[in-house]
Amino acid sequence: MNKKSIENSKDSDLAGSLNAIRRAAKRARQVAAQTGTALIVRHGDQIDRVTFPEHDILPKQTA
Numbered sequence: 001m002n003k004k005s006i007e008n009s010k011d012s013d014l015a016g017s018l019n020a021i022r023r024a025a026k027r028a029r030q031v032a033a034q035t036g037t038a039l040i041v042r043h044g045d046q047i048d049r050v051t052f053p054e055h056d057i058l059p060k061q062t063a
Helices: 012-035
Strands: 038-043 046-050
Touching: 012 038
Parallel strands: none
Antiparallel strands: 038 046
């Protein structure tokens, strides 16, 4: 198995894929908080249902 960091790949799409996955996960947490739904997350062999209170995820809006 290759132990090199994916961010150092010569393929620019591959190098940027980790950041894209992180952005997608952040957006999924935001949508879950806004809609009051849970995310199903896998940690190794364990599967968890995770809820995100809206006030913990969304930036505070000033009036």
